[in-house]
Amino acid sequence: MSLADIPKPGVRETTNQKHYPPSFIDRIKRYVQHLPLHYGLTYLLLLILLALAFHLIAWQEGWLPAPQFSPVLLLFPTWILIPLAFITYLDTIATEAFKRFSILLNISSEAREQLKYEFTVMPARNVIINSLVWSGIFNIYWFEAFDGIADIYQLGSMSINILYFFGLFSFFIGGNIYYHTFRQLILVHRTVSKVDRFDLFHLEPVYAFSILTSRTGICWIILSTLSVLFGPLDILTFQVFVTLSVQIALALAAFFLPLRVVYLRLTAEKFQQLTSLDLRIKETIARLHESVDHKNYADIEKFSVALTGLATESEILTKIPTLPWRPGLLTGFLSVVVLPLLLFLLQLALAKWLGG
Incomplete structure (x- = not known):
């Protein structure tokens, strides 16, 4: 299967006229899913290849002694490929969660299919707009926050150009994990609000979306942890801290806010x-x-x-519990949330100690 086999924007994939064209992110997702390798392994191999290519260029230019490894060179490849992997994974979880929860919905089969489609397919126009916005944000970061990196690392001209291109591309692609998260969690809130009445003695379907919200939060924690591990913390301490704070707040919001209406009901x-x-x-x-x-x-x-x-x-x-998730899930989630924060503080302490 090739990219040409995937329907182009404007071509309806179903007779349901309400189905909007899928975004380019969804087309990439579907293409990778149809490859012989599992999508997770595919993205991992691409990440390794990109990181290796970056290191070969750095070694050739001499600003990084061969065969020394620099985690900074993993930052942009990570934000290109890991968000794509997480979007694919969360869409899989969303499909199963909606299937289990939908028995509580008193809606037509057409409305049910439309909701299912919306959970796993992003509108093409919105994704393009989001990508352009994040591209603009990258340029602000590049000319403000990343201004001194080239001098400090003594980067060659080729490395600077390549890092700029892949940095821009990482924000263009990876920034869609923000839009995907907000959109999917808003859909969770809207969907649970459609239930006429919850049955206290039939809570299994009620817990369905808690799997999606908790996994979304965990994905953000993983991204935060990788950003701390690979980010140039010795140069961009404030910027990394702000980004980390936003991502942890998003992880917590992803877990708690969409299902608040379920708790109240x-x-x-x-x-x-x-x-x-x-x-x-x-x-x-x-x-x-x-x-x-x-x-x-x-x-x-x-x-x-x-x-x-x-x-x-x-x-x-x-x-009978009224929390919209299984007992023990909250404790496990909160224990994971503190991981990137502890890692950030540990790196700060080590940098201060090693720096004297």
């Missing part, structure tokens, strides 16, 4: 059922007292059994 449903149950308990107790007053021993036994059942129901309802 589950809490309200639980409160409503407990309130209704309390009224029944109150009524049953009143009838029990009435039976005791009239020495109606048959009714006393009946209402006593009813109270036992209602108490059991109250205990069960009280123990």
